[in-house]
Amino acid sequence: MLGTPAFHGRSAAIDTPYTAPHDRDHAVTSRCLWPAPCRTARLNMLTIEARAVGRRKGLIPQWQIPLPPAATQRGEPFTLRALITNVVLGEVAAFEDRQEQNRLVRILTEREIEEGAARGKVDSGGRTLAQPVEPGQAVGTALQAFEDGLYLVLLDGREQRDLDEQVFPGPDSTVTFLRLVALAGA
Secondary structure (H helix, E strand, C coil): CCCCCCCCCHHHCCEEEECCCCCCCCCEEEECCCCCHHHHCCCCEEEEEEEECCCCCCCEEEEEEECCHHHHCCCCCCEHHHHHHHHHHHHHHHHHHHHHHHHCECCCCHHHHHHHHHHCCCCCECCCCCCCCCHHHHHHHHHHHHHCCCEEEEECCEEECCCCCECCCCCCCEEEEEECCCCCCC
16 A cells, blocks of 8 residues: 555554544554564554644644554665554554444443543444545545645654655654644745
């Protein structure tokens, strides 16, 4: 899919701990998008954050995805394009999982009801949201937005400028997507 040999579809997925970026209260299970090395080795995690210029707080809470095995193996180049692709594919899979979980009606505990009331919405699921996402199109949109200068990517605080340049994320690296804001009159 878009030149990413690391992506083998959902059939190769295994359950891994994952904190969803848009679900502050519930940890959900995401899918590991990589084959066998992901199953046998201890997973190194990439921390992902989204920020906007001029804001102190992040746009959404930080979340983590497994570090793709290609990023840690010698000899196989891992580019910024592949990094962005893997983050987007991981988020598409997590979004689809959240949609599937929302189809089921859940019995809420008293605590969940109180927390939902405090947030202004008590949600027990039970609805079908037909919001299909085409993974290839989502990746294409993210890559085009990067090329158009709508956001920057920082890997461990260092700006990454070229999609085809090799990057070296470590086991505890942080990837920051920094949304740029257009200036009026510029």
